[in-house]
Amino acid sequence: MAAVRTSTEIGFNRAAVVAVLVVTIIFLAPIYWIASTAFKPRNLATTIPPTIVFQPEISPFVKLFTKRSQLRTPPTPEEYAAAPWWERVVFDGGEKIVRDGKGEVQWSGYPNRFMNSLIIAITSTVLAVGMGTFTAYGFSRFKVKGEADLLFFILSTRMLPPVVVAIPMFLMYRAVGLNDSHIGLIILYTAFNLSFSVWLMKGFMDEIPKEYEEAALVDGYTRMEAFFKIVLPEAATGIAATAVFCFITAWNEYAFALIMTNRRAQTAPPFIPSQVGSGLPDWTVIAAGTFLFLLPVAIFTFLLRNHLLRGMSFGAIRK
């Protein structure tokens, strides 16, 4: 093979490498733009030509977490000197942090929505992966009547468009008072992720040799003991990968959250766009909120890199 590498081939390969680099830069440009805007002073966020080199600032994050109002009169030098650094940063932008009667800083809606996202995504992930692992084992090891049909049924529940499911769920939740509640969204996301988790975990279970458990059964383990002591540890990587996928799906979900929540249990995805009202939005604050929101997913993508193919194809395609 090495003998027949012509100069055209080498040239073609070099061109391909350059093309790949160009494509990567184009694909990452929007993400880079979010990250860099999150550290810009407001007046540099929307300049022409775009500002690429600048002194990074933390002020967008301070503004993201606090309630602010326009400064009518600039702060007196004493006020300015007495203020902590994070308040000065806001003063510099021509705004002041809103405080209540006792002088306590008022938080913006963001931290609360971020927490809601965390609570709802983690709880629904634990439930979906927990139930999914058991069910996948059941399908993998035992004969189930109409297995193909049942698995199709399970998968099809995931394929339903969210708005289609949301209409009756909205009415039912309203009837039982689950609208705008954490539990309501947790149930929806669990149901949504459960089918995915069954399909993906079944692939992982199928890969664990049956002989492991059979040996344990011969040794006198009960089936349950064999499952918990032999199969689960073997499936740990698969469980972790499935959990990360479920977490990302729940974390990113928008339509259900938009329809089912408005305040108390609202997650970050419907909240972040709602900040762009009329007039000129402060894109640095939106970028800061977006940046923090995307960060966990970006980290998880790197951790998951070897399982992405499998996860995205519901366990059907493995390397």
Place this chain on the structure above:
Amino acid sequence: MATTMITTLDRSSRAAARGLSDISIRNLFIIPTVLFLIVFNIFPLIYSLGYSFTDFRASTNAPANFVGLQNYRDLLNDPYVWSNFAITAKYVIISVAGQLLVGFGVAMLLNRDIPLKGLLTTLLLLPMMLSMAVVGLFWKLLYDPSFGIINYALGLGTFEWLADPKMALYAVALTDIWMWSPFVMLLSLAGLSAVPKHLYEAAAIDRAGPFYTFFRITLPLVAPILMIAVIFRTMEAFKTFDLAYILTSQPTTELISIRLYKMAFQEWQTGRSCALAYIVLIMVLAITNIYVKYLNKVKER
């Protein structure tokens, strides 16, 4: 190992001695999940099937009146709804074709020895993992006619991407292509790496040209996996809601999911929206069926 067995059950009964029988374990493991999905996915659909035959409006306390197939008749005769379907079809075609071209093209480029290939691939996959709604929102800034970086980079002046009704659907599709080409790329890479090397070597010995090799070896062997990518993306694009809803509010980008959302939660035509939901549902299930058949086919190989 046998000493770790902790059982005081009657040894004469094998099932009792070994804990739960396999059949009860199977049922215990499978039935709760199936029940959960029936209660939270199928039951709501039965509920909305009932409402689809009524004139119910969730915004009033008026009782629902049975109207038979009236909602379905009205919807199928409504040119407005048909235009939503037409917009959706156009959107699906543009966006899936774009993803197929870009995704497969980049996979062809990547399918060779490249320094840092693993890292580059992971970086390229990043867009599809991010939240459509949140990243989609930021594309509003990228598309901005006066200070967006897209117009600046392409030298388009103050080109209107989202405010121009003719352009808006293409802009939404372009963002979708950016997000989901990596998915096609990921599947294509798997397909490409599975093509046996000896086929290429044989083709090289026969002095086959690159076109011949591509159309007679590469494409036929990658086709099944590409088909999976296309069906899956078609289904997802058909359901698109987040991206189009966040980026624009043009009538020319009113995809069927957005129409459904407005009908149900802004106009509060609950009965009619349930009927439309059913029409959409049947379409999605049909595509899902094709998808699963293909998945199983590829799995068998």
